[in-house]
Amino acid sequence: MHQTIETLFKAATEAQARERYKDAFRLYRKLFEICADHPEANYHMGDLSVAVCKPEQSLVFYEAALRQRPETLLFWISYIGALSQLGMINKAKGMLIEAERLGLDDPSLFTLKKLLVETTRAMNNKSSILDETSLSNALTSADKMAKGGQIRQALKIYCDILERHPDNKRALANYQKLAPAELNRMSMIPREPPERIVKTIQTLLQEGQFHGLLKHAARLVHDYPASVALNTAEGSARRALLQHEQAISCFRKVLDVKPKSASTHFNIGVCHMEMQNPEAAEESFKTALHLDETLTETYRHWVMMRKIAPNDEILSSMKRLYKNEALSIDQRCSLCFALAKAHEDLKDHDRSFRYLSEGNALRKRSLNYDLSQDQELFEAIYDWDNKCEAASLQPVGKNPDFTPVFILGMPRSGTSLVEQILSCHSKVGAAGEFPYISNFSNAILQSKVCPSEADMNAFREKYIAGVKRIAGGDAFITDKFPLNFKYLNIIFTLFPTARIVNVNRDPKAICWSNFKQYFSGSGLGYTYDISDTVAYYTMYRKLMGYWYEKFGNRVYNLDYELLVSNQEDESRKLAHYVGLEWEDAMLAPQENKRIVQTASLHQVRQAVYKGSSNQWKAYERHLQDHFSSLAE
Known part of the structure; x- marks a missing residue:
């Protein structure tokens, strides 16, 4: 009824x-x-x-x-x-x-x-x-x-x-x-839902429950059609779900009410940037900065789209703003990352490193991060795995009607390129960085209790429904959430036939690329201190060694340097492991039109190229003491 x-x-x-x-x-x-x-x-x-x-x-x-x-x-x-x-x-x-x-x-x-x-x-x-x-x-x-x-x-x-x-x-x-x-x-005068409802919407957004947020918003839109909070949250959720046109529509509803909202113009610019519409993105970024020059994350995104020249107006504006002592920690942090990128373009590497070091220190302070947080997490992974092994945790459920392919490893190791190559295949859908496994596993680790078969089955069905909403009904679906490397026992319990691709890269290149990147989330606090980054990488290698002993050749190791130097042979080997018949489209990942939201969104639009693993050498004198413990 x-x-x-x-x-x-x-x-x-x-x-x-x-x-x-x-x-x-x-x-x-x-x-x-x-x-x-x-x-x-x-x-x-x-x-x-x-x-x-x-x-x-x-x-x-x-x-x-x-x-x-x-x-x-x-x-x-x-x-x-x-x-x-x-x-x-x-x-x-x-x-x-x-x-x-x-x-x-x-x-x-x-x-x-x-x-x-x-x-x-x-x-x-x-x-x-x-x-x-x-x-x-x-x-x-x-x-x-x-x-x-x-x-x-x-x-x-x-x-x-x-x-x-x-x-x-x-x-x-x-x-x-x-x-x-x-x-x-x-x-159409802006009316906002009660504060408790707004908080619920914002919590759903922060926790990544985007579909739940959209259902909530659908029930509210008739009563609050011009709500700034509601339309902003819905736009952010739709962007996260790769529904960029709908996201822009939501943000434009905000502009109907608040045409001078700098943050909304910025949000529209980010959507255009991810949709590979650079002219539209630049126009939105310009408008945002005209309205509020202290919205420094706009500079951070803008400079990633272009090469900065010595007489560039954007560089002059950033240098002038840097002298503003009233900037908050987060504002100065984003500005420092933008200035670091600008001076890297100018090949002024010493100045670039100074800005980068300042920005990282501010970000670490803002997140209140300490390496011990991750050290305790890794220890909990070993303890939990031993406990569940003793409890004989068994695989659950029937095989899904698709083959899940988990692409994992350290962030900035080349996982985005691998997903682009695979998703060029006609039978592969890409879910991008899908956080469900990580969120579920972290909750288990915090509880310190092995989940029941019913809990595992319920989550498994939720995961299957979630990736299908994003990637569609293809025979193979990729999940490129790098930090899933911590949860291989959970993955194989949920999906015994899953393919696991661990992407390796030169450790110095990985650590440098982590340190120089600003990550929007709060879960990568180790990246904002080069010593912490090296220590985290060491923990990653140790844990992967543990998984190799346990799962053997069920885990496929892909060497990034070999991939970029011998693209076709390595791509064919990858396709064979996954279970795909070869398609020549996999040789042109830069032609893949799918939207990419990760830190690699600009690199994946270029043809596969060599040399990116050597970029750290321009900063070698600042890094050699930290990198001395890394194996080649």
Whole structure:
């Protein structure tokens, strides 16, 4: 029954949005036969009545909606607007007082009150435009004002006319047409959900529960269509789900309300950057900085898109801003990373390293990171694995209808390139950096208890549904979350037929690339200190040695240096391990059009090239003491 009601409601609102009013009326009435008190349906039926110029019929529907949901502000605004449109000013005022008595407090109510006062004044004003001109001229004047956007002035003239000529069809029709437009404009005054709801939405976003956030947002959008918090969160979630066009649409709704929101222009710029629209991205970044030059993450993203020249205006702006002592830790941190990249482009490596060191120190301080946090985590992994082995934790569930391919290793080891190569194949879908395994495994480690078979099966189904929503229904789906290297026991328990590709690279290149990269998340705190980075890499190598002893050739080791120097042979070996028939498209990963959001998003658009593992040598004199313990 519930499904039938919701199906009818969805069909009715879609028909209404497409202005198929007869279909909408029919569907709403069919819904009312099942549930006459459906608040949203009654509200939309009221709107539909107004849309077909029958505002007198809307009242019964708005009243029904308010009986069920008196706390919904939008219902009150529409009801009072319909009363005003019908000339029932005193009743409209009474309903406005009732709404305020219920504790509803919003700028749109204040604006509505002003409109009612002006309407009353216009209707009671002894002086009338008809005292000065003819009816024909008054109508012409009002029509011109309406076309020119002077809605309130036009409404006043129509009120003057209707006071003396209540049956004037032209004045009445235009008044009824304009009043809803003015009320609709007021309904778009930004209204935010209660603070507790906003916090729930933000928590879902922070925890990466993007689909849950979208479901929550869908229930709120009718009541808060112009909510800055809601549209910003939905846009961020859709960007994370690679739904960039929809994300931009959400962010533009924010700009409709706050056109000078620098952070929103920045968000749109990032979407364009990830969609490989550099001109559009640059335009948005310029706008963001024009509005707020202290939004320094804009510089950090912008410089990654281009090579900086000595006389570049962006470099001058960043140097000037660097002298601003009022910058926060996070603002200065992003600016330092941007300046480091700029001076690397200029081959001023000493200055680049100074900015990079300062930015990293600020980031580590902001995250309150200490290496002991990861040391304890790695020890917990060994302890937990021994405990579960003793408890004989067995593989669960049937094999899924696709082969999961986990591409893992240290961040910046070449995992993005490997995913690009594989996802060029016609039978491979890419889920990108999908954090489900990591989040689930970390929760297990914190509990220090082996999960039950039921828990494992439930998570497994959630994981399968999640990757399919992103990657589709391909025969092979890649999950390129590098830190999954910590959880191979969990992966093989969940998916015994999974393919594991561990990407190796020169350890000095990895450590340097980690240290020079700003990561937006908070889970890579070790990267902001070069000594911590070397120590973390050592723990990674030790753990992978442990997994090799346990799982043997079920784990495929791919050497990044061999891949870039002998691309076809290594790619063919990779395809064979995964279980793919060779396709020549795998030789052109730079042609892959899928959206990439990782730190490698610019590199993967280039043809495979050699030499990137030697970039650290330009900074060798700053690094040699730290790198002395790394094996080649």
